[in-house]
Amino acid sequence: MVVIVGGGASGTLTAVHVLRAFRHGAPRLVMIDKDGRHGLGQAYSTGDSRHLLNACTARMSALADEPEHLLDWVRARGLDAADTDYLPRRLYGEYLRSVLAEARASRPGSRVEEVTGAVVSLTTGERPVVRLADGRAFPADAVVLATGNRPPAAWPHLRAGDRYVPDAWAPGALDGRGDGSPVLVVGTGLTMVDLAVTLTGAHPGTVVHAVSRHGLLPARHRCPQPPPRSIPLPEGPLTLAVLMRTVRAAIRANGGEWHAIIDGLRPHVPSLWERLPEGDRRRFLTLASRYWEIHRHRIPPETAARVDALRDSGRLRVLRGEPVSATDLGDGVLVGLDTPEGPRELRVGHVVNGTGPARDLAADPFLHTLFLSGAARPDSLGLGLDATAEGALLDAAGRPHERVFTLGPPLRGLRYETTAIPEIRDQAAALAERLTRVDGLARIPDLLS
Template sequence: MSRLRIAIIGGGVSGTALAVHLLLRGAQTPDVTLIERGRRIGPGLAYGGSDQAHLLNVRANNLSISDHKPDDFSRWLSKRKGGDQSKTFAPRALYGRYVAEALQRAEGAHWFRRPLKRVRGDAVALRREGEGVEITLASGKTIPADKAVLALGNPAAIVPEPISSVEVIDAWDAAAIARVPSNSDVLLVGTGLTMVDVVLSLSKRPRSGTIYALSHRGLTPHAHADIPPAVQGTLAQSAPLSAALSELRNVARGVHERGEPWQHVVDGLRKATPTLWRGLTSEQQLRFLRHARSYWDIHRHRAAPEAAARIADLRKTGKLRILRGEVVSAGAAGRYIQIVHRQRGSMVRHRFDVANVINCTGASQNLARSRDPLVMQLLSDGLVRAHATGLGLDVNDDGGVLDARGAADTRLFALGPITQGAFWESTAVPEIRARAAALAAIL
């Protein structure tokens, strides 16, 4: 009997985690083809850099790639750095190395055959073929499979319209960021975790210029707390969304008043969040995204304490200034870029010049604006549909992709950030790991 053939499109953390879990199924391991457009399989965009100042925002003891060995990463890290590293926030680049090695170890366990095939290429089309699917690469090569998984990772950030008229540096372009002059001012658009990484890179050299970081509300990520006794958050699923969020704030306030970190109220809610999210109507989800998302993000997706402390120091000295509001216009002014900024809640406009503008708005899961040939083809052919929130693909509870009519095809699944609209919690390693294990069993 022929073995099941599974093609995974995307060799970042999501695709690699699924491949690892499939390879750990022993005699049940199918033939796996892992397709990645980049040079390296494993790290992906998030963990493929080399800047040691960029730290993980999850402690090492919760970052194993495998559900079967929850302490795998912390043990791996401790062997390399010495001592107990379970509670540390390691460099992101080091985690990328771990993910790649974890895949090699899982692959090496199959000494009697090689079930994993690595393919470097850009998947540009996927079509149903008989009872399976056929994937076409940009090179023209086709790959047949019985089932396919879209593990496309984080797409490129979209340049906001007001700054699209000038040259904008992508936050992931390390070479371009290294060329930003330290004696000139620079504007970062976006104030989340991507901004934190870019500021840490820019501030490695002494700066005489100012780093401006701007977002609509000017909110920045909170820091992780020291590890306290775990506190479980509560959120009434049956209550209206506004009442449920008010309850969460009250619980966190009570915990804080007792002298305990509020962070663990949010963390205690983590496993229940996908169920709570899927229990909301589409209208409620959209209301949450409009009014509460930015506040949720800074409390839920927190910075490593060392990174947060560095950001606080830079703000205190005036080297980093956080702006609220919007860019009204941006245009060339000699060797500089003139920014016109309107403060939130005010009609007054301010002008200042910067040498560079860096887009730190983060990955965009808005499929309507995607320029990925594969995503565009799948949408055009009706094989997939966007989630009602506009965040990624619409999938069922098992990760099965829903087509334009809302029907699930047992040949096509999705995993990772592209399922954010369906599960909300789908971008961090602990959630990706758990869903990869569940999907491996389903496949």
């Protein structure tokens, strides 16, 4: 049996590729999701059809060997779509569930059990055991931690009672927030963009204030997109300064057009990241990561047009600064901001945490238990879990587990670029092949008899 902890895109793609990899009968699969959003996860469970994928249809197939798979699926549903379109995220969630159903149908006798529950511990050893908060336990031949992005970090100054939303993507988090009162969103990235679209669409009077240290918004995709452009990358020892000079020179040589350069660089990011000294990786995270993110993770032209219209009308107001206090007034929240121009107060109806995934791994009860037991350790940057190149989890002493693996966002410290569907899809396929060699799973006909 393979237990997959996480039911979002990472977990679903793992299940799909495991079913495809075991060609003579698949093992029993158990997918555990704490919110019961199997196949959807955080990213694709949105009910707002204006929340679009941030990559076009041509790049989002769940199967690398069938690049037109998503487009064919969309057209089979009677929808007029092109490979350059940006689909609604909730439609992509339906697609992932459909791909899983198709993979199950292709393996008669396969069992895929969807379990809702919070995982609280993982006991490693000769045979790992996953335990849930309600007492259920799942002994496994192999465990895959497909936990996706973590919730945002808590802001210590924001304690605004029911008017504070600590995680915008938790089920029901935005219920009642579109009441027409102004909203402060902490963060100006992709989450903020989605929140601004939803909150202003829920009530014609809602104004969204968005604050972050840099006040930078994601860039927009060009339409049509220029093809990725490869650039000559330095060989041998690499430093952050040399890498940044190389990228800037390539953009200048391309007439200032940076979209193609960034897209051409993307497949090389994991290997470049590995070559950088750890000190340079830390400097990148401190000094340059935000600038990379807004150019790498762009928004569709349609979404960008909505954001522009909201800003032009004054319904989206972007601020540079940081919240330092929050006072619950009963009918609203008074937020104190530290801005480049000095202290400022802002009165709003609600405050929403729209920052990125938390970096304090030990704040996650499950991960904290793993670290305490010595079954796992953080990577050297504290961005995720330490693992081998093929995703085998490393214990506290640096020894790889033979039956416990991870993929996707938990590998960010090792790969940096590991959150988009193409990266996760390829990791899932490679991991599925690795699972075929795990003792106990290699004898599937015996297990199914």
